[in-house]
Amino acid sequence: MxxxxxxxxxxxxxxxxxxxxxxxxxxxxxxxxxxxxxxxxxxxxxxxxxxxxxxxxxxxxxxxxSSAAKHATRLVKTMDNGQQTVHAVTLSTDRTQYDPDGQLALRYDWDDDTEGHSALLSVELIGSTGVARPLLIGTSFAKQLSVGSLPLCPLPLLDFYEESTEPVRLAGGETLSLKLMIKPGPRGVIEPVSIVLAVEVAVEPVxxxxxxxxxxxxxxxxxxxxxxxxxxxxxxxxxxxxxxxxxxxxxxxxxxxxxxxxxxxxxxxxxxxxxxxxxxxxxxxxxxxxxxxxxxxxxxxxxxxxx
Structure with a gap:
């Protein structure tokens, strides 16, 4: 200072x-x-x-x-107290479309409100030709971001980068594919499960x-x-x-x-x-x-x- x-x-x-x-x-x-x-x-x-x-x-x-939220839900098999149980896990975003320079807010939740269970988030950009390419998240250029259940996770779209660590320039009509990977082990998850949620880059301001x-x-x-x-x-x-x-x-x-x-x-x-x-x-x-x-x-x- x-x-x-x-x-x-x-x-x-x-x-x-x-x-x-x-x-x-x-x-x-x-x-x-x-x-x-x-x-x-x-x-x-x-x-x-x-x-x-x-x-x-x-x-x-x-x-x-006000805007419409978007959700994607998958069933996850776990071992709870020695018994196999099926839980619904939901990945949610605060919009269906975003401005190229906007901020995306997401969270993922278990149906029993399990708190603190972490999963890995990765992002792909799907262009107008349908070709998907992975993006790096944040100034640390992480390919995957650890996300905990329940807390809100804000992601500025200006903090996405190409593989060459160049800032990505989003354009209207493109799609961001959010993939959340829940791995076996913690919380008794038996097999890996991925949840995919796609949101669009808006042409007009949202x-x-x-x-x-x-x-x-x-x-x-x-x-x-x-x-x-x-x-x-x-x-x-x-x-x-x-x-x-x-x-x-x-x-x-x-x-x-x-x-x-x-x-x-x-x-x-x-x-x-x-x-x-x-x-x-x-x-x-x-x-x-x-x-x-x-x-x-x-x-x-x-x-x-x-x-």
Whole structure:
């Protein structure tokens, strides 16, 4: 950290990311929080302004982000307490189609919710000609990835590589074949079983744009009078973050998502008295009167490189 800060100049931004999850029931599922820290010059005179961070969601848009999950199930023979038993094992993904630069989320589950049993995942890319070629996973260029049962396993599609360790360029219409190999031994598995699940690379973007305009309204006091000003407006803006709601949705037919919009504003702290968001559509408008406003939650790096 010291080496990074020594090379920074006043005005440079350092981003600190934190992975946040719930205490139980969400193994492998994280939300990423990003905190931009700007290096300031202590000798420079700061303007009498303060940043405000406004976060809001649109429930109607969240419903459009839901997608159909995809499943593949095979029967696995095991020895449980000296008796041969048959279990159903399911491999699931959060979509049937993905953007070339998107993120694939998968998990595999036993019918009795066995936790921690590992299997090996391999990926093949099937082109338009029907020829399949294996891909390497992650920056470690692994041919197979160890995946445990129950936890969610996110796989960015930009982290797939060719055999020559060159990044693979996915194109719409191609197919990713996911193969999960369960080997004999652990958990009493008698014979090897492979589960194959194919998902497509989408031609059109899988995340729709919101068909609405959003106005950020600021209530302020100017010369003793209260007034409302539109400080920002955007039609069909891109969400700052689109994330899964619950990893257990992969075991069902519908995977829910939510979009979070993070907008910023800079104002005199004594003049700004509150914010609101107005949504405008072709059929009318609505009002989000109380968005979450993070006021004065700003971290700065001083000139002596201390937080």
């Amino acid at each position: 010291r080496a990074i800060l020594q090379d920074m100049r006043a005005g440079d931004v350092l981003e600190v990311k934190a992975l946040v999850t719930r205490k139980q029931g969400t193994e492998g599922f994280f939300q990423v929080l990003t905190f931009p820290l700007r290096l300031v010059d202590e000798k420079a005179l700061r303007p009498p302004l303060e940043p405000f961070f406004i976060l809001f969601e649109d429930p109607e848009y969240d419903r459009l982000l 995340t729709p744009a919101p068909q609405a305009g959003y106005a950020l309204l600021r209530r302020q006091v100017v010369e003793g009078q209260t007034q409302v000003e539109c400080v920002r407006f955007a039609w069909s803006p891109r969400a700052s973050r689109v994330e899964l709601v619950c990893p257990d949705d992969l075991r069902t037919e519908i995977v829910r998502r939510r979009a979070v919009f993070l907008w910023t504003d800079t104002a005199r702290p004594l003049a700004a008295k509150g914010y609101a968001v107005q949504k405008i559509t072709l059929t009318g408008s609505t009002h989000f009167p109380e968005p979450k406003v993070l006021e004065r939650v700003v971290c700065e790096l001083s000139g002596d490189r201390n937080f």
